[in-house]
Amino acid sequence: PKPKKVSVEKQEFQFESKSDPGHFYKVTVKDNKVDCTCSGKWRAKDRQKGCTHMQQVRKQLGLK
Secondary structure, three states: OOOOOOOOOEEEEEEEOOOOOOOEEEEEEEOOEEEEOOOHHHHOOOOOOOOHHHHHHHHHHOOO
């Protein structure tokens, strides 16, 4: 059988830094995987949840 073409949707969100106005962080969502460019994702106590930016995007999109 022929493989099916699956459309891969990639979403991007931007958040402005509170400590450095004018600097933006990018949150990307691809295949229900959320990633952020901020350093807070590495400092988060629960790395599964990630930084606050990632948590906000998950909540907005209804992802776990």
